[in-house]
Amino acid sequence: MKRNFQGQAFALLVTAGLIFGNTACTKSERVETETTVENTGTAVKNESEEAYTNFKNWIDEKERDTAYVYDSERDWNEVIANREDAYNERVAAVDKNAKYYDDARRAEIEEMKTRYSTNWQTRRAAYASYGKSDSLRPVYLTVPDNASDLNALTPANIRAAYENFVAKVQENKESYTNADWQVVDAMWTDLDARKNAIQEQLSAKDKLEIGKAKTKYQAMKAASKTGNTAERVGSNIKDGAQTGAEKTSDAAKEGGSKVGNAAKKVGSETKDLYKKAEDKVDGTKDRK
Template sequence: MKSIQILSGVVLIALGFTSCKDEKQEQAKKTIDSYVSYVDSVKNVAADDLKADWTAVEAEYDRRAENARMALADLKDNTAETEKINETKIKYEEFKNEMAATLSPPGSKQQLRNALFGEGKIGDDMDFIWVNAQNIHSVYQQFVHTVENNKDSYSREDWDEIKLMYEALDSRKNTVEKEGLSAEDNRKIAGLKIKFAPMYTVNRIGAKSEENKEAKK
């Protein structure tokens, strides 16, 4: 009888652990879903309405993004949730780039840098120390996708600045490769570089031709 009571106690404890574990995983999924929902809701607000509160929007985004990242550790299999977080991050960065046109003076060099790398990430010091083995793929991804989305609106001077930034990022990659850059990320970055090179060459020439036509007028 005593043995049965002990066994029952062990079973109850095990069930309690399982229940706690399940609750933790459910809470982790809710935290990640909250992060995704926040970005979707922000994207549905008119840009003019966001301007006054943009600092608060970014602070709240950073908080939810960090909570979502930490929640991954509570999931036994977090492959799907990791993909969801990555897709949401790209979606937010693209939206933030669109907002940059509203928040910054048009045509400024700093606006271009903000769009390519994120608000205030690159200043006059051209410091890329914040780029590391863990985030360099997403940095390249944002850079190339931003250029692709805006290639028809860049001037020749913009393309010269883009090339300068691209070469500086490449220089940082040479350092990061020695600091644990994964083979998979390296392969993905190589694909982005292949995509960027002809896009830069063709559109830089096109921008110069357009400027020459305008000058002749």
């Protein structure tokens, strides 16, 4: 009987231990799960904030960069590809986290996308024009494809190169964008530099004909959009200077008028005081 009691007691203790152990494990697992969920929520929030901040800062930076001038040393097709890859990467990050943003932020992100897309269309067209320079150089400058310099132009053929260049500009100038003109003018500068390097070896006739070609080119450039823009700027400056001069003249006239009126007023007041003084003296004499 005693053995049975001890066996039952032992069984109860084992059962109690198992229950306590299971309870402890369940509580521990719950705490661990809650911690994991909390950490996951924090990580998601941080990731979504980082994606938004990176996207916004990148858009702001690209919009501030407005001076995209042609550079013959750059691979503009690669520039286009790199820019579009960078944009798509940042868009994918904010789109992935879109469900964690409120309505205001989602609307802001969509507005930034639209704004950037409009800006990029213009810039991409300019970059594409810059990218055409490699194919235009052999045609305009009459040098071999992929030539890294203009050493192929010699005293014997550089005059013909000038005449060919001017003919190509004459043929295509109506379709040039401002970006195209930047490319064309950069090639023209290279052509001039090559001519200057061999100037002493040119005949008087070649120098004369090259001079005529340069005059034609400058006239076409002046009549282009770039030339018209420069003319408008000059006109605005002239108008501004004229307006400023007119304002200065008007101010001087107004100032002179005010001074004259002030002088008249002072003179009138002085005269009145003098008259009063005389009247006072005369009154004193009469009393005597």
